[in-house]
Amino acid sequence: MRLYLDYIPKWYQLLMSKYHWSLKTSKQDKVVYLTFDDGPIPGVTPWVLQQLEDYQAQATFFAIGDNARKNPAILEAILQKGHQLGNHTYNHLKGWEHSNEDYLANALLCENHFKSTLFRPPYGRIKKKQARLLNQAHYQIIMWDVLSGDWDANRSAEDCFRSIRKHAKPGSIIVFHDSIKSWPRLKTLLPQTLEYLQNAGYRFEAIKLQNTPIAE
Ligand SMILES: [Zn+2]
Numbered sequence: 001m002r003l004y005l006d007y008i009p010k011w012y013q014l015l016m017s018k019y020h021w022s023l024k025t026s027k028q029d030k031v032v033y034l035t036f037d038d039g040p041i042p043g044v045t046p047w048v049l050q051q052l053e054d055y056q057a058q059a060t061f062f063a064i065g066d067n068a069r070k071n072p073a074i075l076e077a078i079l080q081k082g083h084q085l086g087n088h089t090y091n092h093l094k095g096w097e098h099s100n101e102d103y104l105a106n107a108l109l110c111e112n113h114f115k116s117t118l119f120r121p122p123y124g125r126i127k128k129k130q131a132r133l134l135n136q137a138h139y140q141i142i143m144w145d146v147l148s149g150d151w152d153a154n155r156s157a158e159d160c161f162r163s164i165r166k167h168a169k170p171g172s173i174i175v176f177h178d179s180i181k182s183w184p185r186l187k188t189l190l191p192q193t194l195e196y197l198q199n200a201g202y203r204f205e206a207i208k209l210q211n212t213p214i215a216e
Contacts (some may be wrong), residue, residue: 001066003071004147004149006146006147006148006163006166006167007145007146007147007161007163007166007167008021008143008144008145008147008148010029010080013145015113016143017121018131018141019030019131019141019142019143020141020142020143020173020207020209021143021144021145021173021209022144022145022169022171022173023171023173024171025170025171026170027170028070029171030170030200030201030202030203031170031171031202031203031204031205031207032168032170032171032173032174032197032202032203032204033059033060033171033173033174033177033204033206034036034052034057034059034060034174034175034176034179034193034204035061035062035120035124035142035144035173035175035207035209036048036059036060036061036062036065036172036177036178037060037061037062037120037175037177037178038062038067038088038089038092038177038178038179039061039063039064039067039071039074039177039178039179039183040061040063040068040071040074040075040078040178041067041071041178041179041180042071042074042151044178044180044182044183044186045061045071045074045077045078045178046074046077047187048176048178048186048190049083049097049191050077050080051078051083051191051194052081052194053081054085054194054196055194055198055204056204056207057062057194057203057204058082058083058084058204058205059083059084059086059204059206060083060085060086060118060206060207061078061085061086061178062085062086062088062120062142063078063085063086063087063088063110063113064089064090064091064092065075065087065089065090065091065106065107065109065110065112065113066086066090066091068113068114069112071114072113072119075113075114078157079114079165079191080189082206083206084116084118084206084207084208085114085115085116085118085164086116086118086119086120086207087107087110087111087116087119087120087123087139087141088119088120088122088191089103089106089107089110089120089122090106090107090109090110091105091106092121092122092153094122094123094125094168095121095122095123095126095127095130095149096125096126099160100127100129100130100133102201103112103126103127103128103130103133104130104133104134104137107134107137107139108120108137109147111125114196115169116139117138118139118140118142119134119139119140119141119142119177119180119209120142120143121139121141124143124144126141139194142173142207142209144173144174144175145167145172145173145174145201146163146164146167146172146173146175147174147175147190148160148161148163148164148174148175148176148185148193149163150176150177150182150185151181151182152177152185152188153181153184155202156157156185156187157184157185157186157187157189160185160189161189161192161193161196163190164193164197165196165197167187168197173207174193174202176189176190177199
């Protein structure tokens with residue numbers, strides 16, 4: 001049994017409306033935002049970049065600072081191909097388990113390696129105060145409305161693909177992981193998803209948002 005939803009219900013998105021769950025677009029404007037968390041990882045991330053290039057797709061990579069430090073050439077390749085980088089903390093911290101000061105400091109360490117206006121909390125776990133502090137430090141909080149579940153070893157690539165096919169819609173933010181853990185599923189899931197959504201008339205854009213304050 002899965003212990004998480006493969007989509008985020010609309011009521012929950014509205015409740016947590018200070019965060020971005022999907023991006024506003026019209027029903028006719030078939031755009032989706034593919035996102036990749038936890039890289040950059042040798043082997044996996046360069047392969048993802050090649051897949052995206054094959055479909056002229058742009059995406060957003062929520063990098064772990066420590067992985068960015070270890071893999072500067074891959075980080076550079078992400079930028080050179082026109083994709084966006086987002087901050088995913090330096091050590092993949094779970095917000096609820098850390099003080100606000102420690103959490104913010106860890107996230108800001110990423111800035112030694114790359115700059116971004118986008119932040120995604122690892123595990124989707126973040127305290128309101130932490131989100132506000134990050135926002136004051138120029139970040140928009142980017143969540144997702146479609147979860148591929150690609151990290152979950154109990155799922156097949158086909159299960160993951162079914163989740164995407166069922167829930168993706170114009171403006172959706174879809175989560176994948178360019179990680180070793182996800183690789184057994186990602187290697188078939190990503191090309192399948194790109195092919196399916198492109199045939200369905202979608203284009204793939206990177207998330208580009210200016211910093212706007214989170215209301216108190
Ligand atoms: Zn993560």
